Structures are given as structure tokens and as C-alpha cells.
Amino acid sequence: MNINLICPCIIYLIYTLYLLKNCKTNDKYILIIMILGQLILLCGSLLKNNILIEISHIIYTITIILGVLFFTENINNIFLFIIILITLITRKYFEDCLFNIASNSTILINIDINFDHIYIPFFIIIIYKLIDN
Secondary structure (H helix, E strand, O other): OOOOOHHHHHHHHHHHHHHHHHOOOOHHHHHHHHHHHHHHHHHHHHHOOHHHHHHHHHHHHHHHHHHHHHOOOHHHHHHHHHHHHHHHHHHHHHOOOHHHHHOOOOOOOOOOOOOHHHHHHHHHHHHHHHHHO
16 A cells, blocks of 8 residues: 655644744744654655655654643644544554555564554543643
8 A cells, every 4th residue: 555645744744833833832842853753754755765754753653752741732732632633543544554554664663562552541641631721
């Protein structure tokens, strides 16, 4: 299966730039890392470079974890909620991670973890943060 991540990447990038422009807290540092990852994904997708796509995959996962733990602004937590929800839905629908499909399962760091077991608890945490706010 051939997955093209250019369009979703551009949508995420535009919205993340909007969030960064309006950010008033230290959330901006995580948003900057997200933007860096999105730019790497965009370059990797345009150049069909699986290594760049996989690097962006690693950054994507790290920034989700950092965002869940450290985002303080409600709008950034809503964005994270949407990202994690889309991630869980697409992982279920495609029976794999879109980054893995797009990069032809290129692996830079071999971590034998079912990431659904990571994303689901983080999804619950982000829901709690949104309700608590």
C-alpha cells in the first residue's frame, strides 16, 4: 500500500504554526519541535526518503509524549487530543502506523513496543487534562 503524507503534513503544519503564533507559554518549545518534525516529514515525503520519514516518526512520537506531559494551554491540549485520536483511528483502520507504511517499514531504532499501549493511556490523560481545565 502506498501512503502519501504530504497533505496531512501540510494541514498539521499550518495549524501548528497558528498555535505557535498564539502561544503564550513554554508550550512553544514543544510546538517548535513539532514543526521541525513536520518539515522533516514534508521533505522526506517529497523526496521519497524513508529515513527522513522515520526520523519525523520518532519526533512525532516524542512530541506527543512531551505534549501530554507538559502542555499547559487548553488549545494545545485540544490539538493533541485530535492528533492522538486520528493516530488511533488510522492505526486501527490501516492495521499499521501510517509512518511505517509511508516509509516502507524503515526502522532506525528497533523498539519492540505496541504503541497502541502507549497512545491509549496518553489519550486518557489528555481527556482528563481537558476535563480538568
